[in-house]
Amino acid sequence: MATRTYDPAFSDEEATIVLTSSDDVNYRLHSFTLRTTSGFFRGMISLPQKPSGDDASKVGEDEQIALSEGSKVLGILFRIISGLLVDKWGSLDEVKDILAAAQKYDMPGPISAIRSVVTSPPRLQEQPLQCYAIAARYDWEEEARIISTYTLNKCLHDEGNRYILEQVPSPYLLRLLRLHKSRRDKFKEHIIKGNKCFGIESSHGCTDSCMALLGQFAQILVSEMENHPGGDTLIAGSWKRWPIYGSQIVEDIKVGLNNLPTKIEVPAQVHTPSQVFTDDR
Structure with missing residues (x-):
């Protein structure tokens, strides 16, 4: 019979599974450990009386369960439920595999970690987009709202992001699209108001040609917000040295960016029919 290879952290012969x-x-x-940390194993594993003496290790060998996951997944999963240190997490794809196993085996501890x-x-x-896709898939509302802020320097229309976004459930994808679009639209509303751009209006200090130039520049910034809704790229460039208006434009851009939404909106509460009748009393 071939000798079994054990993970050094899980070779205690007193452990019977x-x-x-x-x-x-x-x-x-x-x-x-398995029964108290996993709903899956709680229903699978019986608790026979542990024999004494030399029979103890035999019971451990007899109760062997083959799992479909690899050691990269199970090694971390079992360390978490055993309270052992996880030295290093792998790539995000590996984290996704561990999460899928934690869900499969109903292990709330690893899921929380x-x-x-x-x-x-x-x-x-x-x-950020890959992290958002994970949070959305598992309906982690709080995490999704936090992560959505980090997506703002990504262009959702880039072809390279298409595969990732296809993995995001529709409700979460729509909310992310609305966040990115609303930042662009609200920024445009802030910097272009009637006949003013950046709070500057046509006067003896700014000719019609000057206003036309400001209008074109404002549209360039709006287009930039389409591709980088975080706005970090807006206040870079030599235009800041424009005489008279450079500093005013920078300040107006900063004010506009500071007032933009930074997270996906909280979803509207869905009422059941009984709740609707209760609320209408």
Whole structure:
């Protein structure tokens, strides 16, 4: 009989349940740990009386359960439910696989830990749309609202983002699209008001040709907000050195950006028929 390969952190012979990954790595866990941390295993594992003496390890070997996930997934999953340190999380794709396994085995502890991993600043800055897709898929409302802010420097219309956005459930995708669009529209409303651009109106200090130039420049900024609704790119450029109006335009842009929405809106509450009748009393 071939010798089993065990994860060093899960080789305690007192643990009577042996779980085997798809790549043949074995994990010994106590039935109590599995039953108290996993709804899936709670319903699967019985609790026979533990024999004494030499029979104990035999029971552990007999109770072997083969799982479909690989060791990269199960190693982290079992460390979390056992209260062990997870030295390093892998790529976001690996995190998604671990999350899928945690959902499959009904493990709220790992799910909670992964929610924190998905909203960690490094991942949000590097892969905000991917993080948003995960939060949306699992209906993590609070996390989705936080992550939506980090998507603002991404253009949702870029072809490279199409595959990611196709993974976002429609309600969350529509709310993200509305956030990006509303920032552009509200910014336009702020910098272009009637015959004024950036709070500057035609007068002896600004000729008609000057106003036309300001109008064209305002439209350029609006177009930039379409591609980068975060607005970080707006106040860069040599135009800030324009005589008389440069500093005024910069200030008006900053005021406009500061007043824009930064998160997806809270979804409207859905009332059941009984709630509607109750509210109308």
